[in-house]
Amino acid sequence: MIGWLEVPRAWLDSFGEIARFGVKVAGQVYSGRVFKFFGESVRQAGILIFGSALIIWAFVFILGLQCGLQGAYFNRSIGAPSLAGLFSAYCDLREGLPYAFGYILAAKVGTGIVAEIGAMRISDEIDALEVMGIQPITFLCATRLLGAWIAIPFLYLIGIGLIYAASYFSVVVQVGDVSSGGYLLIFWMYQSPPDLIFSLIKGMVMATVIVLVGCYYGYTASGGPIGVGTATAKSMVFNIVAVHIIGMLGTVVFWGANPRAPIGG
Amino acid sequence: MSRGLLPVKNVFEEVGVMMILTVKTLVSAVKPPYPYGEELVWQFLFVLKLSWFPLVISTFALNFGAPGLQAAGILSLIGGLDRLGGFFVVIAIRWIGPLVTAVVVAGVAGTAITADLGARKIREELDALQVLGVDPVKNLVVPRFLALMVITGLLDIFAIVMGLSAGIAAELLYHQSLGGFFATLFSNATITDLWSSVMVCTMFGAIVAVVCSYKGMSASGGAAGVGRAVNQAVVISLMAVFFFQFVVSSILFATNPELQAVR
Numbered sequence: 001m002i003g004w005l006e007v008p009r010a011w012l013d014s015f016g017e018i019a020r021f022g023v024k025v026a027g028q029v030y031s032g033r034v035f036k037f038f039g040e041s042v043r044q045a046g047i048l049i050f051g052s053a054l055i056i057w058a059f060v061f062i063l064g065l066q067c068g069l070q071g072a073y074f075n076r077s078i079g080a081p082s083l084a085g086l087f088s089a090y091c092d093l094r095e096g097l098p099y100a101f102g103y104i105l106a107a108k109v110g111t112g113i114v115a116e117i118g119a120m121r122i123s124d125e126i127d128a129l130e131v132m133g134i135q136p137i138t139f140l141c142a143t144r145l146l147g148a149w150i151a152i153p154f155l156y157l158i159g160i161g162l163i164y165a166a167s168y169f170s171v172v173v174q175v176g177d178v179s180s181g182g183y184l185l186i187f188w189m190y191q192s193p194p195d196l197i198f199s200l201i202k203g204m205v206m207a208t209v210i211v212l213v214g215c216y217y218g219y220t221a222s223g224g225p226i227g228v229g230t231a232t233a234k235s236m237v238f239n240i241v242a243v244h245i246i247g248m249l250g251t252v253v254f255w256g257a258n259p260r261a262p263i264g265g
Numbered sequence: 266m267s268r269g270l271l272p273v274k275n276v277f278e279e280v281g282v283m284m285i286l287t288v289k290t291l292v293s294a295v296k297p298p299y300p301y302g303e304e305l306v307w308q309f310l311f312v313l314k315l316s317w318f319p320l321v322i323s324t325f326a327l328n329f330g331a332p333g334l335q336a337a338g339i340l341s342l343i344g345g346l347d348r349l350g351g352f353f354v355v356i357a358i359r360w361i362g363p364l365v366t367a368v369v370v371a372g373v374a375g376t377a378i379t380a381d382l383g384a385r386k387i388r389e390e391l392d393a394l395q396v397l398g399v400d401p402v403k404n405l406v407v408p409r410f411l412a413l414m415v416i417t418g419l420l421d422i423f424a425i426v427m428g429l430s431a432g433i434a435a436e437l438l439y440h441q442s443l444g445g446f447f448a449t450l451f452s453n454a455t456i457t458d459l460w461s462s463v464m465v466c467t468m469f470g471a472i473v474a475v476v477c478s479y480k481g482m483s484a485s486g487g488a489a490g491v492g493r494a495v496n497q498a499v500v501i502s503l504m505a506v507f508f509f510q511f512v513v514s515s516i517l518f519a520t521n522p523e524l525q526a527v528r
């Protein structure tokens with residue numbers, strides 16, 4: 001039986017370890033050593049796109065539907081149904097998409113990486129790599145990080161398109177309090193290109209952390225087949241908390257002092 | 266069948282098998298005998314001890330950032346910061362409370378359940394249980410199912426409390442008095458909001474429990490198998506929970522006009 005303070009303690013413990021591990025992996029990418037295995041990085045990016053893109057987009061689409069629905073009914077309740085676009089613009093771009101992206105990336109990509117690398121660790125393939133003179137951290141972790149950095153911005157941008165379409169669907173088609181033109185006018189008025197860049201930065205930071213956490217828990221898995229499962233579960237615990245903290249800090253940094261809304265002077 | 270339709274077929278098969286497991290679980294939960302009492306308490310405490318910390322941090326962070334700062338920013342521009350309380354009824358109670366509770370329970374407790382059951386499956390303990398005449402559904406799935414249902418509903422209350430305190434923090438950050446916040450909060454909140462939130466969250470717990478138990482009990486393929494089972498379990502739970510939330514809130518809003526009144 002675990003104790004009440006076990007999870008916070010484990011979280012803090014592994015935070016330091018993961019930070020050190022992450023800096024090491026990112027160093028391999030920045031020093032250019034990963035480009036020895038550029039083909040592998042592109043392959044990892046391809047796996048990410050073909051294996052996870054559809055699920056990520058489906059998840060993002062469902063969150064867009066919810067954003068639109070909640071926004072439409074909230075604006076009806078305050079007597080301003082034509083302003084549903086305001087809620088959607090904020091919910092889609094600034095908050096909803098980074099969180100949805102973080103959740104599904106942690107669930108699909110993060111745990112996938114743990115399961116894959118963890119299985120390699122258990123069956124001693126990582127030691128075999130080392131014996132062959134290939135740095136396992138570079139070959140397994142840094143290539144995955146680079147692959148994520150190659151693929152994820154594009155997945156994210158397409159996700160923005162999908163979440164917008166979903167909100168449009170639920171506000172204009174499903175609830176139908178506001179006309180298409182009225183919705184889009186407000187919707188586009190309350191966002192600007194810098195918002196998109198900020199949102200993308202938030203999503204990319206989450207993605208980087210998730211990939212590094214996945215690599216760390218996979219790389220340090222131990223204890224047979226059961227160990228892989230436990231490590232996968234632990235990575236999810238870490239990722240859930242990390243995604244929320246990054247989301248909050250991103251909001252505070254990017255929009256905390258300046259709401260960036262076209263109101264007033 | 267052509268190869269392109271194979272994923273669709275697989276999805277339908279998976280959903281069907283999970284439905285069968287749900288019905289089996291429900292039937293064996295109500296049919297005597299009830300040998301799972303001790304395990305139920307144990308699982309309840311296990312999930313609670315695992316989930317409380319991620320839940321508290323996550324709900325506070327999410328509610329402070331997303332509805333707190335964003336809405337307070339725009340409300341301060343139009344000079345209506347006291348309306349933040351009414352906004353938090355929509356966000357923290359109706360929407361984010363159940364959703365984040367479900368995400369945390371799926372990510373923290375659901376993965377642990379899948380890893381646990383998957384490990385037992387790989388070590389062939391489940392087969393051994395069946396040989397001994399012990400029903401795995403009754404003795405392993407039912408306590409987890411009931412524990413997760415109850416605990417998810419209860420954690421939703423904590424999620425709402427933490428979410429509202431995040432709203433209070435955002436309000437204080439803008440140097441507002443809290444009178445307006447509480448006034449609009451209590452005039453907008455209805456009993457329907459609260460019970461629907463807890464009810465939906467209980468159903469999320471049931472979804473997560475069934476998906477994670479099923480994936481754990483059907484794990485196969487050695488070392489990579491358990492990890493893969495956890496991966497699939499958490500993805501399916503999240504997708505199911507988010508889709509379910511959309512359907513339920515559509516129905517709830519359409520059938521309860523008092524939720525749309527101006528107050």
